[in-house]
Amino acid sequence: MNIDLNKLLKDEATKNSSIKEGQEVEGEILNIDKNRIYVDLSPFGTGMIYKSDLASRYNSGKDILIGKKIKANIFSLENKDGFIELSFEELNERDASDKIENLRNSKKIVSAKVTSANKGGLMLEFEGLKGFLPSSQLSTEHYPRSSGGDSAEILSKLQDLVGKNLNVRVLNKDKDGQNVVFSEKAAKENDTKKMLSKYKIDDVVEGKISGVVDFGIFISFDNNLEGLAHISELDWQIIKNPKEFFKVGDKVKAKIIGIKNNDINFSLRALKENPWKDIDKKYKIGETYKGTVKEIHPFGAFVFLDDKIHGLVHISQFGSISNIKKQLSEGKKYNFRITSIEKGEYRMALQLVIKDETKPKSKTKPKK
Structure with a gap:
């Protein structure tokens, strides 16, 4: 189909002044050349969008055909060539925001790819949505424990996850409303809840120490369930530095003293003779x-x-x-x-x- 560009430019002079930048419009594709697509926006005039902008919205060119209708936002009422310049940016942002909201509300578990790591956690991507997974929201299996709290060691363990896919849930949007905060821990909460249902307060479990930190020890048991024994619950004597008494891999017995929101609290001292009894x-x-x-x-x-x-x-x-x-x-x-x-x-x-x-x-x- 041949398009008279001079006629199109003439039509621009009669475009309706009621349209404005940022407005969503819909029109029929008039022509496609090497770098641009022309859209009939009658009675406002002729719109133009760069082909390079298509990749952000269309996976292939099968929907970009002459005679097809497309939606876009007005980027500029008149570009250097005299056309109404269009963009998919605002539509993409709105669609992304809606997708994030739907994923959060439905609590759907999705497989997101780890694209990079930093000292605070991981950057993930899912179907064009980019987001952050804080270290605190990693599962027991992937949490980067370090016996000495070495930040370089923690970062190295996080970087080992780059390129892998994690099953996660959407927790929230960030302040800008676009990027998403993911959680691997939340994706496993139903499984964790089911596994924890067989335990109750005062039960004694045997497990292995999975982490030693300044405020206590983490104990892994029953196929990746994990709980914390606070430093005050390690012994009847004052323990200033848990690392002097415990190390990762040690087998221990502990008493469950609290279960709340899938968090488990242990006590080791509860299994020892209480010196305050008499x-x-x-x-x-x-x-x-x-x-x-x-x-x-x-x-x-x-x-x-x-x-x-x-x-x-x-x-x-x-x-x-x-x-x-x-x-x-x-x-x-x-x-x-x-x-x-x-x-x-x-x-x-x-x-x-x-x-x-x-x-x-x-x-x-x-x-x-």
């Missing part, structure tokens, strides 16, 4: 005992009366952290008086006994 038989309020200062903090000092029982000397007795450090040193022994015991909370309040307080008071002789 605390009132061993230690008495008001009595003075020898204790070793374990740690000094801005709120006070932890003092061990024996291997398992410890109490707190509050900062209020000293007035400031500098004063407490003048009177107490970590690792040294001092005399402490027990001022309170909360057996159910495993708490004991102590008070430093000043040397003068330990000396017997001299008796005054009665006057004759």
Whole structure:
């Protein structure tokens, strides 16, 4: 079909001034040349779109034929050649936004390809949609654990996933409303929920340590189920650094103390003899005992009366952290008086006994 371009340009002069940039329009394809497609936008005039723009919307050219109708947005009311320039950008953005919304609402699981990795997680792509998968939303199988918290090691493990496909769900859109936040963990939540249904609080499981971090240990059990034993639940004694007591691969037994939203909380100390059980038989309020200062903090000092029982000397007795450090040193022994015991909370309040307080008071002789 031959098109008189001069006639088309003449028609542009009579285009309706009511149309505006960004407006969605529909028209019939008039002509296709090497680089451009011309669209009849009567009564507004003739539209033009570059062939290079087609790839963003059409996988092949079978739908781009003379006589076919296409939709696009007005990019410019008049380009350098005098045509109404069209673009698919806004339509693509709207379609992408609708697709993301549908995927999120339906909770559909899709297979997305990992395109790149950074220290925070992975970049994924699914049917033209690009998004981010934070490390925290990776499954137990793919979570990049590092025994020393080495960021380079974590990044290396994430980079090993580049090129692979992960089954994920759409969690949300980003602030711009286009890119999507994916979750592999959410895609597995139904399977996890089903597997967890056979467990209840107080059950004891045996598993392997899958991660050791500053705040506790992760325990993997029963075909990739995983839970956390917080540092406070590792032992009755204070553990400052879990890495000194545990390592990845160690077998452990743990008691389930919490199950919520597919998150499992464990306790190792619950399987050990509770040293506070008969605390009132061993230690008495008001009595003075020898204790070793374990740690000094801005709120006070932890003092061990024996291997398992410890109490707190509050900062209020000293007035400031500098004063407490003048009177107490970590690792040294001092005399402490027990001022309170909360057996159910495993708490004991102590008070430093000043040397003068330990000396017997001299008796005054009665006057004759």
